[in-house]
Amino acid sequence: MNRLLLAVALSLWSALSTAAINVVATTSSMGMLTRTVGGEFVKVTELALPDRDIHTLQVRPSMLQALRQAQLVVAIGAELEQGWLPPAIEGSSNAKILPNTLGYFEAAAQVPLIEAKGNADRSEGDVHPLGNPHVQLDPVRMADIAQALAERLAKLDAPHTNIYRANAVAFKTAVNNQLPHWQQLAANNKGVMLYHKDANYLLVRFNIPLLATVEPLAGIPPTASHILSLVQQFKGKKGVILHTVYQGNAGIAQLASQLGWQHMALPLEPANNSAQQAYFALIEQWLTAAATNK
Amino acid sequence: MLYYNQTRRFSSATGTLIIMYKLTAFVLGLFSSHIVWAESTQALSTGNRFNPQMSLILDGNFYHDNQKAKGSETLDNMAGMGHGVGFAEEEAGLQNGFNLGESEIVMSAIVDPSFDGLLIMTVGSDGGVALEESWLQTRLLPNGLKVKMGKFLSGMGYQNSQHKHAWDFADQNLAYLGLLGGEGFKDTGIQLTWIAPTPFYALFGVEALQGNDQERFGTRINNADAESIIATTQPLADAKAGPRIRTLFTKFAPDIGDSQALQLGLSYAQAQQYQQLLDSDGTPLNGDEVALDGKQTLYGLDWVYKWDSAGEFGQGDIKITGEYLRMKKNMTVSTTGTSAGLMVGDTVTGSQDGYYLQASYGIAPRWLIASRYDVNGATNELNLAGVKTDLKQSSRIGVSLAFSPSEFSRLRLQLAQSSIYDDAGIKTPLKQVFLQYTHSLGAHGAHKF
Numbered sequence: 001m002n003r004l005l006l007a008v009a010l011s012l013w014s015a016l017s018t019a020a021i022n023v024v025a026t027t028s029s030m031g032m033l034t035r036t037v038g039g040e041f042v043k044v045t046e047l048a049l050p051d052r053d054i055h056t057l058q059v060r061p062s063m064l065q066a067l068r069q070a071q072l073v074v075a076i077g078a079e080l081e082q083g084w085l086p087p088a089i090e091g092s093s094n095a096k097i098l099p100n101t102l103g104y105f106e107a108a109a110q111v112p113l114i115e116a117k118g119n120a121d122r123s124e125g126d127v128h129p130l131g132n133p134h135v136q137l138d139p140v141r142m143a144d145i146a147q148a149l150a151e152r153l154a155k156l157d158a159p160h161t162n163i164y165r166a167n168a169v170a171f172k173t174a175v176n177n178q179l180p181h182w183q184q185l186a187a188n189n190k191g192v193m194l195y196h197k198d199a200n201y202l203l204v205r206f207n208i209p210l211l212a213t214v215e216p217l218a219g220i221p222p223t224a225s226h227i228l229s230l231v232q233q234f235k236g237k238k239g240v241i242l243h244t245v246y247q248g249n250a251g252i253a254q255l256a257s258q259l260g261w262q263h264m265a266l267p268l269e270p271a272n273n274s275a276q277q278a279y280f281a282l283i284e285q286w287l288t289a290a291a292t293n294k
Numbered sequence: 295m296l297y298y299n300q301t302r303r304f305s306s307a308t309g310t311l312i313i314m315y316k317l318t319a320f321v322l323g324l325f326s327s328h329i330v331w332a333e334s335t336q337a338l339s340t341g342n343r344f345n346p347q348m349s350l351i352l353d354g355n356f357y358h359d360n361q362k363a364k365g366s367e368t369l370d371n372m373a374g375m376g377h378g379v380g381f382a383e384e385e386a387g388l389q390n391g392f393n394l395g396e397s398e399i400v401m402s403a404i405v406d407p408s409f410d411g412l413l414i415m416t417v418g419s420d421g422g423v424a425l426e427e428s429w430l431q432t433r434l435l436p437n438g439l440k441v442k443m444g445k446f447l448s449g450m451g452y453q454n455s456q457h458k459h460a461w462d463f464a465d466q467n468l469a470y471l472g473l474l475g476g477e478g479f480k481d482t483g484i485q486l487t488w489i490a491p492t493p494f495y496a497l498f499g500v501e502a503l504q505g506n507d508q509e510r511f512g513t514r515i516n517n518a519d520a521e522s523i524i525a526t527t528q529p530l531a532d533a534k535a536g537p538r539i540r541t542l543f544t545k546f547a548p549d550i551g552d553s554q555a556l557q558l559g560l561s562y563a564q565a566q567q568y569q570q571l572l573d574s575d576g577t578p579l580n581g582d583e584v585a586l587d588g589k590q591t592l593y594g595l596d597w598v599y600k601w602d603s604a605g606e607f608g609q610g611d612i613k614i615t616g617e618y619l620r621m622k623k624n625m626t627v628s629t630t631g632t633s634a635g636l637m638v639g640d641t642v643t644g645s646q647d648g649y650y651l652q653a654s655y656g657i658a659p660r661w662l663i664a665s666r667y668d669v670n671g672a673t674n675e676l677n678l679a680g681v682k683t684d685l686k687q688s689s690r691i692g693v694s695l696a697f698s699p700s701e702f703s704r705l706r707l708q709l710a711q712s713s714i715y716d717d718a719g720i721k722t723p724l725k726q727v728f729l730q731y732t733h734s735l736g737a738h739g740a741h742k743f
Contacts, residue, residue, distance in 0.1 A: 056606070056701075065492075068489045068491065079339065083741070087742045090375030099335070104335050246604065
């Protein structure tokens with residue numbers, strides 16, 4: 001009898017789980033957002049570990065396998081995943097998730113981007129002429145992306161439209177409830193130096209000045225003379241160097257010690273398979289770190 | 295709400311300009327069913343709207359070997375039952391000193407909803423243009439199916455479908471060089487692949503290829519060329535109708551987590567028609583030449599392991615690749631010269647294998663060290679009408695150190711030491727040094743697994 005019940009439960013569970021929309025998210029922030037909006041009606045696979053540089057990730061066969069079965073890809077976009085997502089989608093032989101179909105969703109395509117450049121060439125490093133793609137640290141943009149994502153999920157699964165919309169609104173409300181607290185954390189900040197322009201959306205959102213980037217050009221490591229010029233420029237001023245966990249350039253520590261500043265390594269993404277709280281904690285972690293420059 | 299102008303995103307934007315966050319959220323909650331976001335399916339891309347995406351790959355080197363720049367020739371004549379007198383277009387060998395590699399032009403675009411297209415041409419240092427690849431690929435087939443047609447790199451093996459500029463070494467490994475030729479296995483035809491809906495990655499592929507473009511495997515020789523070597527008219531059978539080469543390949547990759555990957559591949563290829571001219575003394579038209587007609591089969595086993603570390607720009611990344619290829623031929627003597635030891639109708643068979651094992655490690659951000667051991671002809675036997683001859687095994691060991699100032703450029707130093715034997719069993723100790731640059735311009739590169 002127990003076995004029969006188990007079998008029934010299992011088959012029900014598998015029927016329910018196949019009913020969920022199969023979503024592949026490139027990063028854990030996109031996974032978090034998809035789960036927050038989709039709730040129990042989505043099954044999310046995340047492709048990148050949160051401590052990896054999304055620029056330089058490489059295709060793995062398991063990515064192709066996940067994409068082969070996917071109904072929706074949720075990417076950060078604006079060519080951030082350019083080195084691996086297009087060949088992974090092509091290699092998955094899945095027509096449902098090609099760009100410009102309902103199965104393809106770029107967060108960066110849903111919101112206005114900062115730092116777009118009309119004219120760009122590679123003498124400026126690995127620039128993104130479309131704009132800075134790292135939108136995930138702006139909670140307000142993320143709330144807007146959540147609403148766009150709710151509409152997309154509604155198109156793929158019309159019966160649950162109201163649930164998706166309500167979940168997106170709940171996320172937006174939660175963000176708006178947090179904003180005063182976050183703004184308080186960020187108030188009167190003297191400024192932050194980043195290694196790469198990957199937290200600019202956060203800084204712009206909370207009016208924290210970006211003092212400089214340690215790398216002279218996007219994707220190009222600093223030379224000793226660039227470090228020296230930064231030391232001369234910021235000697236005697238207040239600041240803090242924030243960089244991501246994968247940016248381990250020796251110039252960071254050297255610069256920090258010469259300026260007498262702190263330098264801190266922070267993740268750009270919440271933990272894998274995490275929920276809204278983990279994302280809010282990430283924002284709080286960045287803002288708290290930024291506030292250590294007093 | 296007033297962080298940026300959102301009005302274009304709302305179908306009913308009125309009433310949203312409320313300053314207090316909580317009130318805004320409340321209002322949004324009340325009217326959420328009336329606010330429809332115009333979500334976008336677009337992939338933000340710097341690619342030109344309708345023009346093909348283009349990239350150029352520029353390559354050159356400073357090269358030196360200890361054989362007075364006869365290194366390329368030595369390697370071309372490496373002992374193997376799988377090569378005869380060659381008629382392939384003579385590629386200029388590497389000179390001691392500066393060499394310009396092939397300059398590659400890659401163009402690709404979405405043709406229409408159903409097809410992608412790609413073209414790769416190379417321009418040699420002498421200005422000669424060659425068509426490397428030109429294919430169309432389906433976009434919309436269901437159930438994990440994909441069809442590619444045109445001229446393309448065969449999906450057999452692992453390294454075969456990797457483009458040259460993505461190799462960890464400046465030159466072709468000895469296994470491929472001896473069995474498939476320096477350019478690898480590419481031809482004109484059609485490919486069907488299927489990814490199974492399994493919990494692990496499983497790809498199955500089948501190809502039908504014309505058999506016109508082969509350097510080593512499934513080569514045909516036209517009679518005009520053959521007559522310049524062997525003193526008979528029409529020494530070889532006419533071309534059979536194509537496609538003359540068929541391949542089958544499969545790849546499996548268990549999911550072993552997000553920071554590592556393992557893939558195993560099996561391949562099989564059959565050439566319905568294979569022609570060879572043997573000229574043991576190397577002097578044409580003096581009677582010892584033999585023309586052979588027959589078939590060839592190729593088996594391959596490949597495995598790749600990758601470790602993706604959390605280090606930046608490849609630091610700590612590991613990649614280990616190995617491939618084993620084995621080729622068999624089954625031929626009949628169709629014509630002989632006056633003094634050849636073989637008779638028309640005699641059977642000539644042979645088998646030859648090759649393998650390589652290579653590993654790379656990111657010693658620092660942007661710095662990659664790689665080593666390779668490659669072998670041609672561990673089995674290398676020829677059976678001429680019941681008389682067995684063993685040809686020698688050639689092997690090489692090499693190391694390379696590459697530095698990539700950016701994702702678009704790479705400088706590489708490569709050292710190799712090899713023992714290359716020719717068909718007569720004479721050994722050439724070959725030492726080679728490459729100092730190579732490979733730069734890509736244009737569209738951001740993306741590499742498959």
